Amino acid sequence: MTTQAHKSSRPKVFVIAGTSGTGKTSVATNLLDHYKKDLPNLKYLEGDDLHPEANVKKMSSGHPLQDEDRWDWLKIVAHKSSDVARLSHGISIITCSSLKKKYRDLIRATEPNVDFYFIFLYANQEEIFARLNNRKGHFMKANMMQSQFDDLELPIPHQEKNCAVVNFEGKPLDVITNEVLVYIEKALHNEDFNM
Template sequence: MTGEHRATRHIVVMGVSGAGKTTVARGISELTGLRFAEADRFHPEANVARMRAGIPLDDADRWPWLRDLASWMAARHAEGVSTVLACSALKRAYRDVLRQGPPEVEFVHLDGSAELIRDRMTRRTDHYMSASLLDSQRAILEHLDPDESGMVLEVALPPDELVAAAVAQLGLPPAERWDLTGDSPTLR
């Protein structure tokens, strides 16, 4: 295709650590064929070391990471590939950086009680993010503004219900409507 892009969708499943972003984003990917990425995997080792030590990241730590995520989505868009990204995207300014990637980004904000999320975090064994950082994340969280494309889902729902609700509210077609041949899922 020269000079034109196939229609793509770019979804960011956002919220504080422990909200279920990765689980829901993977579920959306499995149901729809959108290319999944975990934003945490884009962090430089210095950021990971800080979070492992219980030290919150500051904006200077986050800007290059957010730009890398926006670039990843933009590159997939240029390939005609739709994406779903699990990313905290806690502040409007962070989401603005993500929107600098593909032409349009839609957000699914997983939100719920601090108690429920803290409980989930303390039971995790496979993640470097300490439950002690939950309060710092909640302190900087800026909910979606009315002009931002997205929705809020309650994290108390079971993961399969969250995935189904996100797919339905976003109007995403099921995987059978996507051409999953090769490495670039496209809408049929």
């Protein structure tokens, strides 16, 4: 990958998306490590860290968020990730569930001069529940996961711009990261991104 591949284009934000328990943070940190030589100032944001305190309290007490809880947070996600992209090689990486199409549409509309690429990590519910049950110290509890699966609207191939789905069932982290990298490299070289 050369930094020249994307220098003259619009800022690009790569959203590592999916329900809780899909490994978004692990993949994002692997991506940062992969690009550290060519893009030493590349930044990654954890979307969960941008939630307003009221959202965190609501989730911590075992209540799933509703659409009205998410609107302001999604705008913050769009603004912060775009600002970072403008200051960091023209690209940034953020983790954000982006479960519904209207959430992705809002992110795009909030920063219309930035190209957002949504890469969904996906697996069957049983695998994700097992991962969540082994996770410690996160406000998303396994008993709240059903609401995320109920809300999940995976992008439909070639019907939603700049979206891809990576099924990680039974795959090690390095294989998943490499599959995500294929999509990122396509976007950085202005090739067709969609699945």
